[in-house]
Amino acid sequence: MTTLTTPATLVGQSPADATTASSTERAVKRSRVLDILATAGRDSVLLTSQSAVSWYLDGSRVGISLAGDPIAAVLVTADGDHVVTFNNEAQRLAAEEIPAGLTIHQVPWHGSLTNVAGWFGPGVSPTAEAELAVELRLARRSLLPGELGRYERLCQDAAGILTDVLSVATPQTTERAIAADMAGRIVAAAADPLVLLVNGASRVDFRHPLPTDATLGRRAMAVICARRDGMIANVTRWVRFDAGSPAELDAEARIAAVEADILDATVPGATVAEVLEEIRTAYDRHGFGPNQWRLHHQGGPAGYAGRDPRATDAVTDTVVLNQPFTWNPSGPGVKIEDTVLLSADGIRPLTADPRWPSTLVNGILRPTTLQL
The missing domain is CATH 3.90.230.10 (Creatinase/methionine aminopeptidase superfamily)
Known part of the structure; x- marks a missing residue:
């Protein structure tokens, strides 16, 4: 398993003030998710749906087939956020889609995004997104x-x-x-x-x-x-x-x-x-x-x-x-x-x-x- 860190400035990124605003809004979203976890008594959640992942990553394009599942997931923990994707997608996502400063974990193109122990390691047992689907939906209902x-x-x-x-x-x-x-x-x-x-x-x-x-x-x-x-x-x-x-x-x-x-x-x-x-x-x-x-x-x-x-x-x-x-x-x-x-x-x-x-x-x- 290898990791990438997204660049400080992405290809086609907006000016610095827009980047700062985006970072501020991502912090708000992260705080909302951490509050959900605290209320549920859980330490982490793995976001896997198109709606939740694109919301959390400021609209990043995380789909290839319009009819398919996202090719990335996001692990949200108290210690930070981790993006996982397939090895044939990681370079493009890092260069063009994922917000700056996030670490991207790679799994083989035939691997599993949801096998967190395999790509992240032991120590976390994330809640499946489906278990918190209503709470996450409520967290994104009011637009920033x-x-x-x-x-x-x-x-x-x-x-x-x-x-x-x-x-x-x-x-x-x-x-x-x-x-x-x-x-x-x-x-x-x-x-x-x-x-x-x-x-x-x-x-x-x-x-x-x-x-x-x-x-x-x-x-x-x-x-x-x-x-x-x-x-x-x-x-x-x-x-x-x-x-x-x-x-x-x-x-x-x-x-x-x-x-x-x-x-x-x-x-x-x-x-x-x-x-x-x-x-x-x-x-x-x-x-x-x-x-x-x-x-x-x-x-x-x-x-x-x-x-x-x-x-x-x-x-x-x-x-x-x-x-x-x-x-x-x-x-x-x-x-x-x-x-x-x-x-x-x-x-x-x-x-x-x-x-x-x-x-x-x-x-x-x-x-x-x-x-x-």
């Missing part, structure tokens, strides 16, 4: 200033990509062409295209529409979930090529009213389960019936996971300031999905582009359907 700045830029980029792509679409454009254009722009923005969904008029009833060769026709929906700096922006937009039917316009107004009620319920101290209960009643109140919420997940807290976690009755996490959310109310032929932040001044949309048409709903600018 540096995280928020990175996240807001990603969210704006994702919204802007949808504007760029859909503004030049036509009824003859295929769903796959829309997805391909979105994917290229997301990669060019240094992000990962985790989810790309598109439906044209012929497939408008599908709420998770993987793109096909079908043309858009008279209306379409496009969805982006993009990851950068470990965080994921989620956004949905609609475009149409006619004036829209009365039924469509009515449904769009009613689903906007549902979302407004959800955002009103997203306040400090509320639980995620309580917001979900408001979602159920909002659907019924605005003419979608009491069971509409059963037909698609309703979103939830966002940030270092697409939903961190999805809202269910079992999620008793409380809502806090500086926490991002992506709620996604939907009904037949309609859906709203934006990443927002609960700030001290209330709800602030993050996936926003001033070029996209919008309207005020309960005092918050909300996107409408782009009519071409």
